[in-house]
Amino acid sequence: MSLAQALFSPRAVALVGASGDVAKNTARPQRYLKKHGYRGRVLPVNPTRNEVLGERAWPSLAEAPGEIDHAFVMAPGDAVEQALEDCGRRKVPVMSVFTDGFADAGEEGAARQERLVARARALGVRLLGPNSMGLIDIPARLALTVNAVLEMDALPAGATSIVSHSGTMLGTLLSRGAARGLGFAKLVSLGNEADLGVGELVELLAEDADTRVIVLFLETVRDSARLAAAARRAYSAGKPVVVYKLGRSPLGAALARSHTGALAGEDAAVDAFFRDCGIVRVDMLETLLEIAPLVSGRRPPDLKRAGRVAVVTTTGGGAASVVDRLGMLGVETVAPDKESPIIDLTMTATPEQYTAALDELLASPACDAVLAVVGSSAQFHPQLAVEPILRSKRNAKPLAVFLTPQAERSLALLAAQGIAAFRTPEACADALAAYCAWRSPRGRPSGTVELPRDLPRRGRLDEAQGLGLFASLGIAVAEHEVLAPPGEAGAVCLGIADRAAFDREVRAMLARVPGARAVLVQKMESGLAEAIVGYHHDALVGPLVLVGAGGVLAEVYGDFALALAPVSEDEAAAMIESVKGLATVRGYRGLPRGDLRALAAAIAAVSRLALLAGQPVAEAEINPLIVKRHGVVAVDALVTMKE
């Protein structure tokens, strides 16, 4: 029996801690399994009753008869550890744990979780959770969860599968999808992901015949390497992976941490990571639901320029609400050979005219996606309103529909035909922008780099050593000389004109900093602008390379580009383009252009620190790197090794 089978299609499920009191959430899984037509055996385990909700119950998992593929544990306290021992003895391959009080509950809980996982590994039992609300497999009719959303009558079947850190939000997506005809295949609440993590679940879903789009609701990323590999596998299988991740604001990040006991990474790093492995990131919660048909069966557009969306509408105001938002997100609106960026058909257009206008746009090479906006008629004449859209030839490119009124039936008609339909102009624009920003998983430059032999392997390098490291990577560094054995220096003096001034300044400096053991003399450099180029080994996503405008701009404005290292020179050039503050060396307002090729080469060179065996560098930064008309030069170097 495979892991996927035991998780999603178990022949028998034991419910450890099943309650007979229907008011309790621990009574729900048994009710839901029955309500939604589970065809396997259900074995309630309850030490105080021999019958639960009309089914024979057993005092312990050890005593429950027959082969059990999946144990769902809701019992409090030590009963979890006991159930694990029983699973080991009974060869139950998967145990899902709803019980909390593990990494979600402070240091003590985290230690308890560590012991639980270690024991599960020793016993050969895979764990979902703890603190998981369970899982749902709609085609398999398995509703193994405490989530109250399962009170709904018919679970909507579809090709989208969801993996979520939050059990409630999993229910939210299912509930909202069901109300408008969006269906699902598998839904998994990860809980603390002590053992089974988002990466492994994406791997399973990449192989799952029922799944065409994989949707993730994440509070953090714990095992980025596994998720990266899984995302690439899903990509190869033609299954887009879409993510909504919390922690975009500092408080949100702190909250995700306190909530899950996990280390939430800085959002920019995680964002670079998603882009790197071809994951589509959305900004709004409902987009996560609504985008699935837009990306299903599609490949990334991999644009080298801003995305272009063409629009056909029967309502000017409705279209403008999406187009305005698209503009804010950097997506252009275009119309082939038309004066206005929007094809406004007004209220008098025939359905045939609407379909014709839509087909023209869907066939046009001038746009990357098409937006259709439908006005009031979508509410009371749903079939009429969406008919022209259903008839369109929409294979060539993604089509998004925004319906201005309350219009569940129109939404459902579109959903039934696999057409992406949106309730709000903001989610519609979010989805189109996310599609346009979607890239294939990136292949990284390979090769090996060696540290200069004389470089220390630990601690913080001094200025000259740092410059030496960058020089060894092929970056021009300011001419410099060290006038005594290397050590710590603590003062800087600029603009020395001649030898006499030099002697005077050095004497003064040594007097000011009595412990100084060395003086670094460096040629004054100036150029068109200053950039900052950095390398950082992120605890969550690994080596990153950064470029920003120099001085305090990168920090004050959050104006920098970040990518997983190493990067090629072309990728570095694209990074430079996205830094606003470097406009001053891109020919902005007639200012002289800087040597962006050389800057890109320097970024690529710094990023090759990731190719050092064992990736020993924790952090490396050139600040400033002076950008000249011809070439760049590193003036100041800061390098810290991991050890």
Place this chain on the structure above:
Amino acid sequence: MSLAQALFSPRAVALVGASGDVAKNTARPQRYLKKHGYRGRVLPVNPTRNEVLGERAWPSLAEAPGEIDHAFVMAPGDAVEQALEDCGRRKVPVMSVFTDGFADAGEEGAARQERLVARARALGVRLLGPNSMGLIDIPARLALTVNAVLEMDALPAGATSIVSHSGTMLGTLLSRGAARGLGFAKLVSLGNEADLGVGELVELLAEDADTRVIVLFLETVRDSARLAAAARRAYSAGKPVVVYKLGRSPLGAALARSHTGALAGEDAAVDAFFRDCGIVRVDMLETLLEIAPLVSGRRPPDLKRAGRVAVVTTTGGGAASVVDRLGMLGVETVAPDKESPIIDLTMTATPEQYTAALDELLASPACDAVLAVVGSSAQFHPQLAVEPILRSKRNAKPLAVFLTPQAERSLALLAAQGIAAFRTPEACADALAAYCAWRSPRGRPSGTVELPRDLPRRGRLDEAQGLGLFASLGIAVAEHEVLAPPGEAGAVCLGIADRAAFDREVRAMLARVPGARAVLVQKMESGLAEAIVGYHHDALVGPLVLVGAGGVLAEVYGDFALALAPVSEDEAAAMIESVKGLATVRGYRGLPRGDLRALAAAIAAVSRLALLAGQPVAEAEINPLIVKRHGVVAVDALVTMKE
């Protein structure tokens, strides 16, 4: 009969161009008036039929019998002008025009509209539209509109009134509100607002007994002075005004222009205008609906610091989705005396515990608003889920509720009690942020300023004249001298060390620029940072004052603060705080602090250009204004008069 009565409670309505073909939208007003219980007389006017939809019809407005309070014109072409003449003759006080082909249709249409308005003024007839979808008064049972949303059975009554440039979006708001128990009083589609504009309608609504919140969907602002006065009147009447305005992106602005034939202002100017007159601006479409109960009956919080929201929830993931967003919008999440910023009650809390936690927050001085998040139970046990919220003591401060699942009944229960409930975490955060950013209408500094006598009254001033103007306002300007009669100069030379260098550079300069008639010599100035301070007479909203970081930062990053001029020194100080790039003189990273008091004084001084009689200055800019440890000094002046 007052204008409000004729518009909203006419005793008799003529429908000019009423069709007997129910498939046509021109048949709708007659059907909708009947369907929704209009109690006055309805007079269809149709030149080719003497019966329309079972009612006696008249060949022309002139022949329709009895007193008519309101004519609704749908007839094409010249019939509009004819109907206007008939209204004049029959003393019909208001004519609403659905017919398009006016300012919405190019220059010719704009000229036609001008003629129509001129004639209406001459005849004493007030116009709504043209290109208006009509209006609805729910308490008065008047559904005088072609909007298909009126197919709904029962119109939801409530205390929110809407004024919209887009007729479709008016229907969108009504339709979405109705689906979840949000009700309305009056709804008006402005169309081209040739005569009756948003300002006058806000005035009417400020006086309207049925209206407690005024909601605006705007594509542009045409008469800012009238809207400003109306917003202040609504404020005095205790009625918050909330706006969603298109044109935030350059394309959106262009579209609003092409769509309505109006000049859409730069969004930042319009934003400053809304803030100035106490209008709450929201970012998302549904917020416009959902925010009404949050602000109804409330005054602006007028915070001098970031807003603070306290949170109680039964779902960590659901709360985090709002809190994360709040953080992105600069709103803090706080909890009195708690470790986590969120009070997470988990699934086991009793309703009493929930209410108690909520009441504690609602009474706490530590927060400005409270957010309650409800999970899955909101869907299938609505009464149970919202009961603890309905029981809370919620008068003290605004309460926002986010429901994670599909939960129309819970939404309606909350709406019925006047509690603000939100469908999406994003709109919920948008509303809370908009509430925290809400300010009272601003009183402007008064006084008069006089231009120096020797200053030209037209065209562009030269450098010395510009500096002279700023000096006359009390701003320190760099020492300078003009060595020949004023004229145009065309070259700059910096860093002249002594007399010999000066003579050499002037000779060289005059050789390079043969037409030069004057040389301005100025003392070199340096300081801690450069700022830009500007004044601009905006065509839509009037005089504005701006401060940004110097160089290209203000433009590259859009990093500037804008306010309607004049401003006080305290207001100028608040503007400085909001410019990120000026962090460098606010003590950022231990950098020396600049003289921000002097900078604020200079901003206030520049803003007093608005106090010149006749406001003759079109544009004035100090770039750079050098910020020193003590004082500021203007180095370069650019001043253009209007004429």
